[in-house]
Amino acid sequence: MADKLFIADERILQLMEYAISTDIVDTQKEFLNEIGFGANNLGKLRNGERHFTPDNxxxxxxMTGANLNWIFGLEKNMLRDGKKHTAIDLLKSAVIQLESELQGKNQR
Structure with missing residues (x-):
């Protein structure tokens, strides 16, 4: 894995986990297919050799109701305000963000 992924790549990987945990999609492969990113490129992405495109x-x-400013590291709220989210959705979002932050600290 690359030392540090580009923030948008890292956040899209978090969104993938969020989409699976909230039943937007069933699998990583389904998520990647839905956004037009070949599942076979996931390893290259994690190694820093590929990146998600603006279209992805x-x-x-x-698909997920994510806040684009969050994806690029400009805001802390993962989800757009205009979309209604249940308390469970917000809790799942918070857990995914926390897990990602802890993983980042453990890799240092």
Missing amino acids: ILKAAT
Whole structure:
């Protein structure tokens, strides 16, 4: 794995876990297919050799209700305010963000 992924790549991977945990999609492969990113490129992405394209990012945000400013590290709220989310959705989002932060600290 690359020392540090580009923030948008890292956040799309978090969105993938969120989409699976909230039943938007069933699998990583389904998520990646929905956003137009070949599942066979996932290893290259994690090694820093590939990146999600602007089109992949827009599709992921549209599918999940994600905040594009969050994806690029400009805001702390993962989900757009205009979309109604249950308390469970917000809790799942918080857990995914926390897990990602802890993993980042453990890799240092």
